[in-house]
Amino acid sequence: MTYFLGLTGGIASGKSTADEFFEKQNIPIIDSDLIAHQIMEVGQKGYQAIVNYFGSNILNDDQTINRHKLGGIVFNDKTKLKKLNEITHPLVHQKIKQQMERYRLNQEKLVVVDVPLLFESGFESLCDGVLVISISPKLQVKRLMKRNNFTKEEALVRINNQMPLSEKEKRATYVVANTGTIDDLEKRLSDLLQKIGR
Numbered sequence: 001m002t003y004f005l006g007l008t009g010g011i012a013s014g015k016s017t018a019d020e021f022f023e024k025q026n027i028p029i030i031d032s033d034l035i036a037h038q039i040m041e042v043g044q045k046g047y048q049a050i051v052n053y054f055g056s057n058i059l060n061d062d063q064t065i066n067r068h069k070l071g072g073i074v075f076n077d078k079t080k081l082k083k084l085n086e087i088t089h090p091l092v093h094q095k096i097k098q099q100m101e102r103y104r105l106n107q108e109k110l111v112v113v114d115v116p117l118l119f120e121s122g123f124e125s126l127c128d129g130v131l132v133i134s135i136s137p138k139l140q141v142k143r144l145m146k147r148n149n150f151t152k153e154e155a156l157v158r159i160n161n162q163m164p165l166s167e168k169e170k171r172a173t174y175v176v177a178n179t180g181t182i183d184d185l186e187k188r189l190s191d192l193l194q195k196i197g198r
Ligand SMILES: CC(C)(COP(=O)(O)OP(=O)(O)OC[C@H]1O[C@@H](n2cnc3c(N)ncnc32)[C@H](O)[C@@H]1O)[C@@H](O)C(=O)NCCC(=O)NCCS
Pocket: 010, 011, 012, 032, 033, 036, 067, 068, 070, 071, 074, 081, 084, 085, 088, 089, 092, 115, 116, 117, 161, 162
């Protein structure tokens, strides 16, 4: 039986950094941010629906969607964010489920399913356990500002568009803190794999 470990956390709490560790252990990852990007590529199912709703001013010169611009719009307008979610989430969920089914048929032992909005979208019911990568609010703002070149206000807007990380921690099966170095994180994840026994 495949064990599906849901992986979530707050924005910039360290999910992708955890994925890198799991990849090094040859554990397959289903990456929903990547899937969300793929369904918005020119010609893909999400593309036309997004352009129809948001207009061609969100396009780059080469007709691809300018995600930076789209992010600037939706994270400052709840109605528009809701609309983008309504367009993208069913398509993303369908692809995640297809990938899960493939791993199940291949009798893969452990698969990590990285879904930033896992609890927000009720995805935990499809997972055997959920790992939350946690971080303090202060460090989260600091890492997000640095990675995305955001002002403090921009970082806070993104953070506040998600369920509070403290709430995600309460709902988790496993919580791993990413408050130290990346080596510390990897050690904790390695201990977790022992605990799961896969
Ligand atoms: C708004 C978009 C265009 C911004 O693109 P950008 O390249 O700047 O960000 P990226 O996609 O890499 O996401 C970075 C992080 O933002 C957070 N985030 C993304 N989408 C959302 C959302 N709808 N609500 C709250 N937080 C979100 C997540 O923590 C994610 O890991 C993009 O995030 C998007 O299309 N979002 C809608 C699809 C979605 O919900 N994706 C999340 C996985 S299903």
